[in-house]
Amino acid sequence: MSDKMTIAAFSSALVVDDSRSILDYFNIILEGLGILHVFTAINGKKALEILDHEQDIELLLCDINMPEMDGIEVLRHLSERNYPGKIIIISGEHKRVIESSARLAEAYHLNIIGALTKPVTMKQLRCLLANTEHHTPAGISPALHEFSIADLQQALDNSEFIIYIQPKIDLHSQEVVGGEALARWQHPELGLIGAEAFIPFLESNELLYRLTDLLLEQAMLIASEICKTESDFKLSLNVSINCLNRYNLPDLLLARCLELGIRPANLVFEITETRLVKDFRKVLEIMTRMRLKGFGLSIDDFGTGYSSMEHLQNFPFDELKIDKTFVTGASDNAAAKAIIESSVALAKKLDMLVVAEGVETREDWQFVTRLGCDVIQGYMLARPMPTVDFLEYINSKTYRTELRIPPVTS
Ligand code: C2E
Ligand code: CA
Ligand code: CA
Numbered sequence: 001m002s003d004k005m006t007i008a009a010f011s012s013a014l015v016v017d018d019s020r021s022i023l024d025y026f027n028i029i030l031e032g033l034g035i036l037h038v039f040t041a042i043n044g045k046k047a048l049e050i051l052d053h054e055q056d057i058e059l060l061l062c063d064i065n066m067p068e069m070d071g072i073e074v075l076r077h078l079s080e081r082n083y084p085g086k087i088i089i090i091s092g093e094h095k096r097v098i099e100s101s102a103r104l105a106e107a108y109h110l111n112i113i114g115a116l117t118k119p120v121t122m123k124q125l126r127c128l129l130a131n132t133e134h135h136t137p138a139g140i141s142p143a144l145h146e147f148s149i150a151d152l153q154q155a156l157d158n159s160e161f162i163i164y165i166q167p168k169i170d171l172h173s174q175e176v177v178g179g180e181a182l183a184r185w186q187h188p189e190l191g192l193i194g195a196e197a198f199i200p201f202l203e204s205n206e207l208l209y210r211l212t213d214l215l216l217e218q219a220m221l222i223a224s225e226i227c228k229t230e231s232d233f234k235l236s237l238n239v240s241i242n243c244l245n246r247y248n249l250p251d252l253l254l255a256r257c258l259e260l261g262i263r264p265a266n267l268v269f270e271i272t273e274t275r276l277v278k279d280f281r282k283v284l285e286i287m288t289r290m291r292l293k294g295f296g297l298s299i300d301d302f303g304t305g306y307s308s309m310e311h312l313q314n315f316p317f318d319e320l321k322i323d324k325t326f327v328t329g330a331s332d333n334a335a336a337k338a339i340i341e342s343s344v345a346l347a348k349k350l351d352m353l354v355v356a357e358g359v360e361t362r363e364d365w366q367f368v369t370r371l372g373c374d375v376i377q378g379y380m381l382a383r384p385m386p387t388v389d390f391l392e393y394i395n396s397k398t399y400r401t402e403l404r405i406p407p408v409t410s
Helices: 002-007 020-032 044-053 071-080 095-107 122-130 149-157 207-226 249-260 280-293 308-314 334-349 362-370 387-396 399-403
Strands: 012-016 037-041 059-062 086-091 111-117 161-170 176-187 191-193 234-240 267-272 296-302 319-322 353-357 375-377
Touching: 012 020, 012 044, 020 037, 020 122, 037 044, 044 071, 059 071, 071 086, 071 095, 086 095, 095 111, 095 334, 111 122, 149 207, 161 207, 161 234, 161 387, 176 207, 176 375, 176 387, 207 234, 207 249, 207 267, 207 387, 234 296, 249 280, 280 296, 296 308, 319 334, 334 353, 362 375
Parallel strands: 012 037, 012 059, 059 086, 086 111, 176 234, 234 267, 267 296, 296 319, 319 353, 353 375
Antiparallel strands: 161 176, 161 375, 176 191
């Protein structure tokens, strides 16, 4: 009874597998889970035919290795049709193959909710479906193309951009030692819009310089507020490498720090790279002078960029930030583990602090702790929050009890 109630939101499903007995098996368990209409297809072609006639199929379970049209090709066809339903991969292939297939589905912007290794149990399926919201989450940012440069220009003129802060915890002291300032657009009609919806769009535009300046000033004011009680606090800011475009930037920043009564060490610049560094010598000079003056420099999204290693070699970073794509769910992923391990080893050799972002679960937390990361950030700790909430968050110290900070197991 409770099973049926849990996932009753799905009323139709389609299973694609080249084994008749597996189709029969899923037919029974999906019906057992309360799904009213279960369709089965013995191959990819058949599945697409069914989808042509049954427009409302909400859930699709797809095998990977099938003769003629394999599951990977099915995913491509689904993407071409903009299939809006949820997808689960079910496969007996090697874990790495299943993981890559799931990643591909994401890259195709399909609504993949999980990948299960055969044999799949009813319990596994129930857990996966119960944890899935069967509707588009509220508050999703509108797509990039909906904004024009004029919209962004106007938003800048009206100072509609604000900072949200996400805490960072030091794994040695288990205290919040810093936070990352993240841009948000308070749109008068659309509400709060996340950074992904406008930053990439601004990346190739002069407006990014204006936004960076605006947020830099806001962030420094916030840092001065926090540092009244937490003098070693580090507020991190995202700066695109090509925004380091003024020779006097280190001096301007230092002067503002003095005015506000904060130290350069209270600010860390998370440098995100773009494909091309426009003026290498200028950027190198600015970064080197920023470090000389005591500002922190972090290499952001490490491992995902075009030239992470080259940047690491050239620029005087003192912090390495491992991207969330390697951290979230790392304990189940041999490649991610290897990447984190070697990033940590590299950072330690270069005397850098290692930050892991994207820590979503207790497993992620324990895993990156074991692999030697120093600081973590992620949804498990807290999501980015408005500045006032963040001030309360660090002052109350309730996170210590709320988090039940786990011991490190070896
Ligand atoms: P980022 O620097 O990699 O920032 C981390 C992103 O991951 C943030 O998204 C944050 O909300 C999200 N995040 C944090 N913890 C978790 C987690 O546990 N799981 C998952 N799945 N995600 C998590 P956000 O705020 O949407 O920012 C996206 C990107 O936009 C940032 O990625 C950064 O590159 C850029 N960005 C944000 N603010 C600024 C800014 O002021 N200036 C510039 N140049 N770029 C910015
Ligand atoms: Ca960042
Ligand atoms: Ca990142």
